[in-house]
Amino acid sequence: MDLTGKQRRHLRALGHHLDPIVQLGKAGLTEGVVAAVDAALEQHELVKVRLGTECPDDQNDVADALSEQLRAEVAQILGRTVLLYRRHPKEPKIKLPPPGG
Template identity: 60%
Template sequence: MEKLSGKQARFLRGLGHHLKPCVMLGKEGLTDSLVASVEEALEIHELIKIKIQEGCLLDRKDVAETLSQRMGAQVAQVLGRTILLYRRGIDPKIKLP
């Protein structure tokens, strides 16, 4: 999967600004159920926010990289403890510039 261009990443960050996190990553880390939740959320929404809670000891950039590789998704942003992930759907709702 090709990397997002700067323009596409900015566009997705703009769309993601108002989103609420739909997946919370806690002290258990990257469990199978968490990965399944991310997969389901990406299928439904294409663009999702993942919140890393205080108890999680994993590095946020490592988490973003791991999830993007496992999901076939792209990281639009890692800001603080929030990751913005994008994966184009079968019937895309989001039209990238």
């Protein structure tokens, strides 16, 4: 599922006031971090991931890896923060604008 510009804008607006739920440290992107982000997406649908200053990984690489491994969409990369979205399969909380309109 690719997000449209309008849908990304909507998610960025919703994510603006969120605090990062998961933070990457000097170990970078580990299996534990992936599991934590997966659990957070399952519960919240929209999650901010913060890369600490000591994190060796590039934010674009982290965003790509997480979106691929967790079947999530990258709504925004701003500085060292990545905003990820994954629709809940049974009970979606976030209603996105329709793709064409």
